[in-house]
Amino acid sequence: MRVCLAVPGDLSAPTGGYAYAREVLAHLPAQGVAATHLALPGGFPDPGAEELARTMALLAEVPAGTGLLVDGLAYGALPPELIRAVGRPVSVLVHHPLGYETGLSPERAAALIAVERAALALADRVVATSRYTARLLTAEFGVPSSRIAVAEPGTAPAARVVPREGPHARLLAVGTVTPRKGYDVLVRALAGLTDLDWSLTIAGSLDRAPASAAALRDRIDASDLGGRITLAGAVTPEALERLYGQADLAVSASLFEGYGMALAEALARGLPLVATTGGAAAETVPEGAGQAVAPGDAPALAASLRALIADPARRAEAAAASWAAGQRLPDWPDTAAVIADAMRMPA
Numbered sequence: 001m002r003v004c005l006a007v008p009g010d011l012s013a014p015t016g017g018y019a020y021a022r023e024v025l026a027h028l029p030a031q032g033v034a035a036t037h038l039a040l041p042g043g044f045p046d047p048g049a050e051e052l053a054r055t056m057a058l059l060a061e062v063p064a065g066t067g068l069l070v071d072g073l074a075y076g077a078l079p080p081e082l083i084r085a086v087g088r089p090v091s092v093l094v095h096h097p098l099g100y101e102t103g104l105s106p107e108r109a110a111a112l113i114a115v116e117r118a119a120l121a122l123a124d125r126v127v128a129t130s131r132y133t134a135r136l137l138t139a140e141f142g143v144p145s146s147r148i149a150v151a152e153p154g155t156a157p158a159a160r161v162v163p164r165e166g167p168h169a170r171l172l173a174v175g176t177v178t179p180r181k182g183y184d185v186l187v188r189a190l191a192g193l194t195d196l197d198w199s200l201t202i203a204g205s206l207d208r209a210p211a212s213a214a215a216l217r218d219r220i221d222a223s224d225l226g227g228r229i230t231l232a233g234a235v236t237p238e239a240l241e242r243l244y245g246q247a248d249l250a251v252s253a254s255l256f257e258g259y260g261m262a263l264a265e266a267l268a269r270g271l272p273l274v275a276t277t278g279g280a281a282a283e284t285v286p287e288g289a290g291q292a293v294a295p296g297d298a299p300a301l302a303a304s305l306r307a308l309i310a311d312p313a314r315r316a317e318a319a320a321a322s323w324a325a326g327q328r329l330p331d332w333p334d335t336a337a338v339i340a341d342a343m344r345m346p347a
Contacts, residue, residue, distance in 0.1 A: 002034045002066040003343050005093070006059065008074040009042035014205055014234040015176050016261040017095050020129065020153050020335075021071060027154075027336035033343070038062065040070075045077040045098045045112065052082060059086050067343045069093055069127070076116035089124035091343065096133055096258030096279065097141065102180035103212075117141045125342050127151050130259040132280035149342035154332030155264040160323055161245055161271055163316040169309040171200040172247035172271075174240070174262035175254065177231075178209040182253035182276065182295060183216050189253070189302035191223040196309045198228065200251075203243055205234040244269050249308055249315060252276060255295040260284040270323030272315045274304045288321035 007021045028035035041051035062068055072094040099113035120141050126148045128134040134150050137143040175181045206213040220229050250266035256279040263284045266273055273290035275281055291304035308315050
């Protein structure tokens with residue numbers, strides 16, 4: 001069986017969605033699937049007319065007999081007439097609906113949702129990256145559950161981070177700096193915890209939403225936290241592994257997650273977590289592995305952080321629960337197997 005995974009933009013980009021695509025391409029061959037990557041224009045989810053025409057031409061060039069799986073960042077923005085014009089079954093990989101991105105105007109969000117709903121109605125198969133996203137696609141986008149396969153991101157086994165004693169807590173937040181990740185809420189929460197001994201490293205690209213990154217720097221400076229918070233930018237896998245190994249506590253203030261790959265990576269290493277319950281994150285982080293708070297609630301986030309920063313013994317208890325949960329996570333071969341089976345299903 002042959003499958004072409006069409007992804008817009010730079011496949012090497014350091015985000016969870018692109019990491020997912022890279023891992024799937026690497027592991028599909030072991031499932032008996034000859035997988036190829038098709039690079040689509042990078043303007044999605046806001047493609048111009050030229051980019052749409054180029055996308056149509058690229059999809060039309062995929063050899064007959066090859067299954068076509070299009071990443072949702074592109075597919076969700078495709079006009080129905082373009083999808084029909086492809087003249088073959090087209091499947092879609094959905095991380096989270098495009099209209100659920102934070103920072104969109106109500107009008108833009110509604111327009112994206114309408115286009116994606118129409119596009120999903122034409123999809124041959126839908127692969128969702130979490131059970132939450134699958135339920136959302138059925139409830140809000142009208143996709144029959146019978147057409148959806150859930151392929152959660154894999155999490156490779158990792159060395160356990162042994163809890164450390166002592167007053168200083170090293171916090172780690174992983175994810176691209178965009179409005180959806182809620183870093184402004186995190187800084188507001190930490191501004192009220194200066195009586196505690198902590199430091200924070202944010203590992204994530206600062207280039208994808210420059211205005212958001214600039215606003216975050218301004219908030220850090222205004223809160224007089226420049227000596228405590230490090231914006232590491234996009235880091236190599238090796239550097240990220242070192243950061244995980246040095247951390248005492250993982251934190252996520254994200255307003256919405258389609259799954260939460262960074263949370264799973266923290267669980268795989270046995271790190272206690274303080275995380276919001278936005279989207280699928282509520283299901284990714286199990287009870288006992290840390291503290292869960294509502295997204296956007298800086299005071300609640302501060303209280304949860306205080307509880308774990310100030311109490312190393314409590315962190316150690318959460319770390320044990322995190323490690324146990326991390327050992328039950330799927331690995332990338334499991335993810336690839338679900339996708340291979342979905343693409344083999346008859347239309």
